[in-house]
Amino acid sequence: MTEKRLYNFSAGPAVLPVSVLETIRDQMLCLPGCGASILEISHRSKQFIAIQEQTKQRLIRLLKVPATHEVLFLQGGARLQFSMVAMNLLRGFNAPAQYVVTGSWGKYAVGEAKKEGAVEVIYDGSSHGYSQLPKPGEVRVRSDAAYLHLTSNETIQGIQFQEDWQVPCPLVVDCSSDFMYRPLDISKYGIVYACAQKNAGPAGVTVVIIRKDLLDRSSDSLPGYLNYRNHAQEDSMWNTPPTFGIYVMGLVAQWLEETIGGLDAMHRINQEKARLVYEAMDRHPRMYQGHARIRDRSLMNATYKLPNDELENAFLAEAKKLGLDSLKGHRSVGGIRASIYNAMPIEGVQLLVQLMDNFATQHA
Numbered sequence: 074m075t076e077k078r079l080y081n082f083s084a085g086p087a088v089l090p091v092s093v094l095e096t097i098r099d100q101m102l103c104l105p106g107c108g109a110s111i112l113e114i115s116h117r118s119k120q121f122i123a124i125q126e127q128t129k130q131r132l133i134r135l136l137k138v139p140a141t142h143e144v145l146f147l148q149g150g151a152r153l154q155f156s157m158v159a160m161n162l163l164r165g166f167n168a169p170a171q172y173v174v175t176g177s178w179g180k181y182a183v184g185e186a187k188k189e190g191a192v193e194v195i196y197d198g199s200s201h202g203y204s205q206l207p208k209p210g211e212v213r214v215r216s217d218a219a220y221l222h223l224t225s226n227e228t229i230q231g232i233q234f235q236e237d238w239q240v241p242c243p244l245v246v247d248c249s250s251d252f253m254y255r256p257l258d259i260s261k262y263g264i265v266y267a268c269a270q271k272n273a274g275p276a277g278v279t280v281v282i283i284r285k286d287l288l289d290r291s292s293d294s295l296p297g298y299l300n301y302r303n304h305a306q307e308d309s310m311w312n313t314p315p316t317f318g319i320y321v322m323g324l325v326a327q328w329l330e331e332t333i334g335g336l337d338a339m340h341r342i343n344q345e346k347a348r349l350v351y352e353a354m355d356r357h358p359r360m361y362q363g364h365a366r367i368r369d370r371s372l373m374n375a376t377y378k379l380p381n382d383e384l385e386n387a388f389l390a391e392a393k394k395l396g397l398d399s400l401k402g403h404r405s406v407g408g409i410r411a412s413i414y415n416a417m418p419i420e421g422v423q424l425l426v427q428l429m430d431n432f433a434t435q436h437a
């Protein structure tokens with residue numbers, strides 16, 4: 074049965090470019106030059122090695138990754154990075170790691186890091202429901218810290234840092250829900266990590282971009298898989314890498330390069346899509362109350378509440394009729410969450426905005 078595709082506002086796994094899905098479909102039985110599916114070939118085959126290398130080179134070009142940094146393709150999602158970052162950079166280190174906690178994911182990251190060593194939380198936005206970010210100067214970063222950890226976009230609350238931080242210790246950032254939404258100055262970061270399934274590909278692959286000198290910190294006593302150095306030395310082939318995810322991420326990166334025209338162009342599109350949604354919210358302040366402080370609003374996840382459950386359910390029912398899917402907010406925040414990642418077409422956003430306007434007028 075062929076069904077119509079909906080506009081998928083899911084927070085993750087999330088929307089992918091249709092052209093990428095079409096390529097996967099067309100190549101599924103027989104990868105060009107291969108005589109077999111991407112799902113069937115050895116990670117040591119020359120075809121797969123070329124795919125992985127191409128994916129890596131595309132990420133290096135898109136993000137202008139400097140030669141000082143290594144790009145790794147791992148498994149275990151961002152949650153495993155909460156542990157791996159601390160195991161590799163904090164375990165046995167003589168100063169604490171510092172965390173800026175701006176939402177649910179940052180809080181989970183702290184929970185895992187505490188198992189490995191001393192952690193200082195230098196900002197915690199829980200008192201206002203994680204609706205606000207600190208400004209770079211507002212927190213005191215120690216120069217001797219093991220690292221400073223940030224979450225660039227808090228997917229659940231919908232708040233996002235729009236600028237790069239510069240700190241006097243290694244800067245580690247969880248970019249899971251906004252990886253490649255704009256250019257990033259990788260030289261300012263010790264580690265950038267992101268699970269793919271929000272903004273960059275399917276579930277199953279996690280990108281870690283790590284400054285090479287930090288690899289020296291990993292202790293040989295770590296379990297092999299959990300040691301970044303092993304993955305760097307073996308070019309992400311220490312064990313079988315997530316081959317399908319790497320292939321799809323390569324197609325997404327190709328789409329970013331060749332169809333979108335790079336990350337500056339992607340950023341402008343994302344700013345435009347977010348502007349449309351937030352302007353619709355602000356036109357009807359009695360119907361839509363944003364969760365985030367205005368200047369901290371996320372370009373990726375727009376979160377807002379309606380005055381009561383009844384209106385919220387009516388809004389979701391109307392959305393469903395229009396083919397707008399997965400708009401219900403996370404249970405911890407409630408309300409509506411529109412995830413408008415890179416691959417969400419502007420037409421989906423325009424339809425959502427039409428619904429917001431019409432609904433607010435009808436129920437004024």
Ligand SMILES: *Cc1c(COP(=O)(O)O)cnc(C)c1O
Pocket residue numbers: 085149150151152153178224226227228247248249250268271
């Ligand atoms: C989804 C998400 C995670 C968790 O990712 P998993 O792949 O499920 O481990 C962590 N951080 C952020 C910011 C996320 O959006």
